[in-house]
Amino acid sequence: MAATPSVAVVGGGIIGCATAHELAKRGCPVTLLVAPDGMPVLGPWPDVAGLFVATGHFRNGILLAPITAATMARCIVDGETPSSITPFLPQRLVS
Numbered sequence: 001m002a003a004t005p006s007v008a009v010v011g012g013g014i015i016g017c018a019t020a021h022e023l024a025k026r027g028c029p030v031t032l033l034v035a036p037d038g039m040p041v042l043g044p045w046p047d048v049a050g051l052f053v054a055t056g057h058f059r060n061g062i063l064l065a066p067i068t069a070a071t072m073a074r075c076i077v078d079g080e081t082p083s084s085i086t087p088f089l090p091q092r093l094v095s
Contacts, residue, residue, distance in 0.1 A: 004028055011055040042088040043075055052076055
């Protein structure tokens, strides 16, 4: 019998919460990680080269998917961090 994994689910939107619920029903210890200010987290993670995040949209994720995808592509491919996402940068969570 396989060991029951401990799981961290990042993002408390409908998919994150549903996943956490299903895992908990199956006996997994689950930690649901959300930003303490309730705002999305977008952009490059500080001090970890190549790590980009786009999470925390909650129930608006499906509506914001096109603009989030375009913005993240600018960050990842073009190496630009648009000023429009400054309030949402991960840096606010680690400083």
